[in-house]
Amino acid sequence: xxxxxxxxxxxxxxxxxxxxxxxxxxxxxxxxxxxxxxxxxxxxxxxxxxxxxxxxxxxxxxxxxxxxxxxxxxxxxxxxxxxxxxxxxxxxxxxxxxxxxxxxxxxxxxxxxxxxxxxxxxxxxxxxxxxxxxxxxxxxxxxxxxxxxxxxxxxxxxxxxxxxxxxxxxxxxxxxxxxxxxxxxxxxxxxxxxxxxxxxxxxxxxxxxxxxxxxxxxxxxxxxxxxxxxxxxxxxxxxxxxxxxxxxxxxxxxxxxxxxxxxxxxxxxxxxxxxxxxxxxxxxxxxxxxxxxxxxxxxxxxxx
Numbered sequence: 001x002x003x004x005x006x007x008x009x010x011x012x013x014x015x016x017x018x019x020x021x022x023x024x025x026x027x028x029x030x031x032x033x034x035x036x037x038x039x040x041x042x043x044x045x046x047x048x049x050x051x052x053x054x055x056x057x058x059x060x061x062x063x064x065x066x067x068x069x070x071x072x073x074x075x076x077x078x079x080x081x082x083x084x085x086x087x088x089x090x091x092x093x094x095x096x097x098x099x100x101x102x103x104x105x106x107x108x109x110x111x112x113x114x115x116x117x118x119x120x121x122x123x124x125x126x127x128x129x130x131x132x133x134x135x136x137x138x139x140x141x142x143x144x145x146x147x148x149x150x151x152x153x154x155x156x157x158x159x160x161x162x163x164x165x166x167x168x169x170x171x172x173x174x175x176x177x178x179x180x181x182x183x184x185x186x187x188x189x190x191x192x193x194x195x196x197x198x199x200x201x202x203x204x205x206x207x208x209x210x211x212x213x214x215x216x217x218x219x220x221x222x223x224x225x226x227x228x229x230x231x232x233x234x235x236x237x238x239x240x241x242x243x244x245x246x247x248x249x250x251x252x253x254x255x256x257x258x259x260x261x262x263x264x265x266x267x268x269x270x271x272x273x274x275x276x277x278x279x280x281x282x283x284x285x286x287x288x289x290x291x292x293x294x295x296x297x298x299x300x301x302x303x304x
Contacts, residue, residue: 020049021097022113022173025090028104029056029081032065034222039070041107041218047114049100052093054078054086083191084169088184091176099179102217103170109134109216116173116215119160126159127178127207128199130167131215142219144168148211152298161212165199165292165299171217178207188239188280192232197240203292204244234270235277242274242281244288245296 024042028035035053042051054076055062066075076089091099098120100113108131116129133142153163172195182201185194199209238257241250257274260267288296 023050023094023096027086031104032062035104052090054090056081084185100173106170106219130211131171131217132213133171159208161210193236230266231269
């Protein structure tokens with residue numbers, strides 16, 4: 001009896017030792033078919049990561065599909081659509097030191113998570129890694145790869161890769177403590193161009209954000225149009241300016257969007273929705289530290 005108990009404890013200890021240091025969080029809503037494809041890829045990874053799906057109140061049978069076909073996957077059944085905040089719920093549910101983010105149409109290349117874990121282990125200030133993204137069945141490089149690789153912020157002696165202040169949400173790996181220290185994704189933005197604000201907040205807290213092309217993600221987005229996304233992106237870019245950038249900068253961005261709104265319906269919607277959220281943005285306004293503001297202006301090619 002005691003020998004059996006001892007053997008059970010040894011197996012449990014060995015399983016804990018072998019547990020992958022990187023967990024995966026997926027936020028989803030009403031995308032059960034593409035989510036199933038993503039999960040099959042992720043469950044085949046050699047790293048065998050723990051996977052958490054934060055379901056934003058899907059109505060297409062997502063939860064039943066997960067329970068039936070993917071019993072290994074942990075599901076957070078959110079009572080309503082929380083947008084990007086669902087990712088933060090997933091991060092809190094994990095206890096791995098590092099967290100990789102996938103969308104319901106993206107997954108990680110074999111070995112990518114091991115590479116990311118090694119980078120975090122070797123660089124204690126590293127807060128988030130932006131991966132190289134390959135798109136579609138042809139594995140075409142995402143144009144953002146070159147933009148990030150050519151970042152004028154360059155390398156840092158205590159960080160891998162190239163310093164950036166942006167990334168693709170479905171192709172990023174974060175240090176869990178850094179993500180939570182920065183507050184995760186901001187509730188005001190919901191979804192759409194929400195990554196820049198998180199990068200700002202990580203950098204403001206002293207965490208490094210870098211692009212490391214040795215970490216590879218695959219993205220297979222739906223080729224159909226994403227209704228309303230142009231307006232949401234512009235809205236969130238303006239809100240990010242009001243939340244973190246100097247007042248003259250935020251005012252200038254508001255004037256620019258107002259000028260576009262005269263002839264562009266997407267800009268009109270973006271301006272209207274941003275103004276509705278502006279009081280909340282002003283209540284949570286925390287301008288960037290001077291060194292991060294200088295970095296943001298350098299990325300934009302404007303004088304500091």
